[in-house]
Each structure stands twice: as C-alpha cells, then as structure tokens.
Amino acid sequence: MIGAPFRFYRTVKTSDGEGGYTESGTLLGTYFGTLSVHENVTTINLDVDEDVIIGDLVEGTDDVYYRVKGIGAMIEKARQVLMVERVARPIWAGKSLT
Numbered sequence: 001m002i003g004a005p006f007r008f009y010r011t012v013k014t015s016d017g018e019g020g021y022t023e024s025g026t027l028l029g030t031y032f033g034t035l036s037v038h039e040n041v042t043t044i045n046l047d048v049d050e051d052v053i054i055g056d057l058v059e060g061t062d063d064v065y066y067r068v069k070g071i072g073a074m075i076e077k078a079r080q081v082l083m084v085e086r087v088a089r090p091i092w093a094g095k096s097l098t
Contacts (some may be wrong), residue, residue, distance in 0.1 A: 003034040006044060007059040008052060011090075024092050025057055035060060042066070046080040058084060065089050 009025035016022055033046040044058065044066070058066040065087050072081035 003032045003045070003047065004061055005030050005032055006046075008050070009057040009059070010053070011055060011057050023090060025090065028052075028056070042084050042086070043072070044082045044084055046082065048080070050080060052080070052082060057087070057090065058082075063089060 007030050008028040010028055011023055011025045013021040013023050028051065031046050031048070031050050033044050036043045036045060046052075052068060052071065054068050054070065056068045058068065060066060066084035067087045068082050069085050070083035072083060
C-alpha cells in the first residue's frame with residue numbers, strides 16, 4: 001500500500017501574555033497512507049510506524065486538515081492506524097514553517 005501523501009505537523013501553543021495563545025507548527029514529514037471514513041470514526045492508515053502523537057496536525061489532499069485524536073494498534077505488519085477528526089485550516093498553514 002502506498003496511498004496518498006499526508007503532511008504531518010507537530011503543533012506548539014505559546015502564551016500571548018493576555019490569557020490566549022498562538023499556535024505554530026513544525027513539519028515532521030510527508031507520510032503515505034489511506035483515509036477511511038466510517039460511520040463513527042475517520043482513520044488514516046499509514047504504511048509504516050511513524051513518530052506521530054495525539055494532537056499532531058495532518059494536511060491531506062485538497063487543503064483538508066485533520067487533528068490526530070488517537071493512535072490505534074497495528075493492524076498489519078508495519079502499519080499504523082490514526083483516529084482523526086477534520087479541523088479548520090490553521091492560520092499558519094501554508095506559510096514557511098520551521
């Protein structure tokens with residue numbers, strides 16, 4: 001399985017000093033997998049076990065973004081299942097990131 005490319009970002013929240021925060025992201029890499037939409041859960045099945053944690057942001061095709069909500073057990077050798085939810089495009093997305 002090669003699948004589609006997904007760009008993964010690790011997000012960082014920084015206090016703005018006024019009770020709020022700003023969010024920025026660091027590109028972790030582009031990983032390949034497939035998106036599966038089920039009745040009560042959306043998953044991304046990755047080809048290999050990547051360094052992904054809950055809260056990471058995923059950029060799919062067509063400028064669609066997802067937030068990792070859970071990490072499932074490996075269902076096959078060298079395959080990782082991520083439970084995700086669709087989120088709005090972050091303001092910083094598409095800008096030059098560190």
